[in-house]
Amino acid sequence: MDLTVRDLAVARGGVPVLEGICFDLSPGQAVVLRGPNGAGKTTLLRTLAGLQPPLAGTIRGAEDRVAYAAHADGLKPTLSVVENLRFWARVFGHRDIAPALTAYALSDLAERPAGALSAGQKRRLGLARMLVTGRTIWAMDEPTVSLDRDATAQFADAVRGHLAGGGMAVMATHIDLGLDAQVLDVAGYKARIPAWDDTDEAFL
Amino acid sequence: MIALLLRDLRLALRAGGGFGLGLAFFLIVTVMVPFSVGPQSALLSSIAPGVLWLGALLACLLSLDRLLALDWEDGSLDLLATAPLPLEGVVSVKALAHWITTGLPLVLAAPVLGVLLNLPAQGFLWIVVSLALGTPALSVIGTFGAALTVGLKRGGLLLSLLVMPLYVPTLIFGAEVARRGAQGMDAITPMLMLAGISAGAIALLPFASAAVLRVNLR
Numbered sequence: 108m109d110l111t112v113r114d115l116a117v118a119r120g121g122v123p124v125l126e127g128i129c130f131d132l133s134p135g136q137a138v139v140l141r142g143p144n145g146a147g148k149t150t151l152l153r154t155l156a157g158l159q160p161p162l163a164g165t166i167r168g169a170e171d172r173v174a175y176a177a178h179a180d181g182l183k184p185t186l187s188v189v190e191n192l193r194f195w196a197r198v199f200g201h202r203d204i205a206p207a208l209t210a211y212a213l214s215d216l217a218e219r220p221a222g223a224l225s226a227g228q229k230r231r232l233g234l235a236r237m238l239v240t241g242r243t244i245w246a247m248d249e250p251t252v253s254l255d256r257d258a259t260a261q262f263a264d265a266v267r268g269h270l271a272g273g274g275m276a277v278m279a280t281h282i283d284l285g286l287d288a289q290v291l292d293v294a295g296y297k298a299r300i301p302a303w304d305d306t307d308e309a310f311l
Numbered sequence: 312m313i314a315l316l317l318r319d320l321r322l323a324l325r326a327g328g329g330f331g332l333g334l335a336f337f338l339i340v341t342v343m344v345p346f347s348v349g350p351q352s353a354l355l356s357s358i359a360p361g362v363l364w365l366g367a368l369l370a371c372l373l374s375l376d377r378l379l380a381l382d383w384e385d386g387s388l389d390l391l392a393t394a395p396l397p398l399e400g401v402v403s404v405k406a407l408a409h410w411i412t413t414g415l416p417l418v419l420a421a422p423v424l425g426v427l428l429n430l431p432a433q434g435f436l437w438i439v440v441s442l443a444l445g446t447p448a449l450s451v452i453g454t455f456g457a458a459l460t461v462g463l464k465r466g467g468l469l470l471s472l473l474v475m476p477l478y479v480p481t482l483i484f485g486a487e488v489a490r491r492g493a494q495g496m497d498a499i500t501p502m503l504m505l506a507g508i509s510a511g512a513i514a515l516l517p518f519a520s521a522a523v524l525r526v527n528l529r
Binding site: 177184 | 314315325384389390392393395528529
């Protein structure tokens with residue numbers, strides 16, 4: 108099933124940041140979000156992931172199919188790499204974490220507590236989580252931050268494998284991963300009139 | 312859900328997880344009371360049920376600010392909210408994990424500490440029963456408070472201020488069960504009230520907690 112986004116407007120803290128976003132994504136396709144800092148890429152991804160309601164417009168085909176990777180990796184420092192990954196696999200109803208460990212070369216670190224990992228290794232573990240979710244749509248926010256060149260290649264391979272298996276990906280990234288993806292520059296969709304009528308939202 | 316429960320229990324037991332912190336606090340508070348009141352065993356035995364209940368309540372409060380704040384800080388709360396688990400289930404499981412790591416040890420430690428406070432012999436059973444019935448409500452109400460204050464800097468103090476008034480009915484009926492039990496009076500009526508408060512909190516508050524959490528995650 109395709110992901111269809113029509114006239115989507117999103118708000119952060121009660122202030123509209125983006126409006127009029129339209130794109131279609133079929134299985135095997137990816138969208139790369141570009142735009143300056145603060146343009147609303149994260150807000151758009153959070154809206155796609157269902158963490159906040161859209162201000163206007165529709166998102167079709169995203170319900171319960173999105174795996175979201177935020178800036179924070181959601182790792183518990185006192186749990187080992189395997190324990191962290193196995194937890195997310197079980198939450199999403201899967202058992203096998205071995206492919207995810209090999210995809211990001213984490214097998215050697217398997218028993219290390221996540222708190223003792225370097226920033227890049229933590230990120231790799233956070234991205235390996237996407238593989239154990241089994242979700243069709245990956246929504247990723249700056250996935251390559253603190254990754255070295257090899258790990259970036261591993262990530263590109265993982266995304267390619269996901270797309271080849273009929274998956275979809277929406278990611279905000281500034282580097283070129285060599286993927287065949289549509290580019291959506293969100294700077295062109297900046298919300299024009301900041302509406303201040305929705306004061307309740309701002310207080311919440 | 313079971314995976315989440317096991318993870319929370321494992322996290323609590325690992326270094327820095329805070330398991331035993333509430334218990335140690337309970338121990339210290341109740342040990343301090345005889346020092347402050349002085350060696351008057353008759354007075355101590357009459358205030359013992361109330362002191363034990365107040366100590367248990369404060370010990371419960373102590374660990375609440377970590378309940379959701381840690382998951383919020385490292386981003387797992389966002390990820391859990393997008394996972395197939397319903398958020399109502401997530402907060403219920405978190406409250407259950409909090410009860411197992413904080414409430415249950417308090418229930419088990421209360422009779423031992425009752426000896427220190429010269430609790431009358433017939434009161435031991437009732438202090439355990441009242442705490443066993445009341446502490447689940449403390450955990451569930453506390454989870455609601457934690458959901459309200461998640462994401463706030465220094466939300467711990469605000470959390471205490473919000474949760475304390477909500478603890479009042481549980482404290483009144485819980486301490487009443489323990490007091491009547493200790494004095495050899497009939498404790499069934501306040502016990503039913505206490506059980507009713509706990510059952511109502513467990514049934515209704517997870518929905519409220521999940522709703523405020525959704526708003527806070529936006």
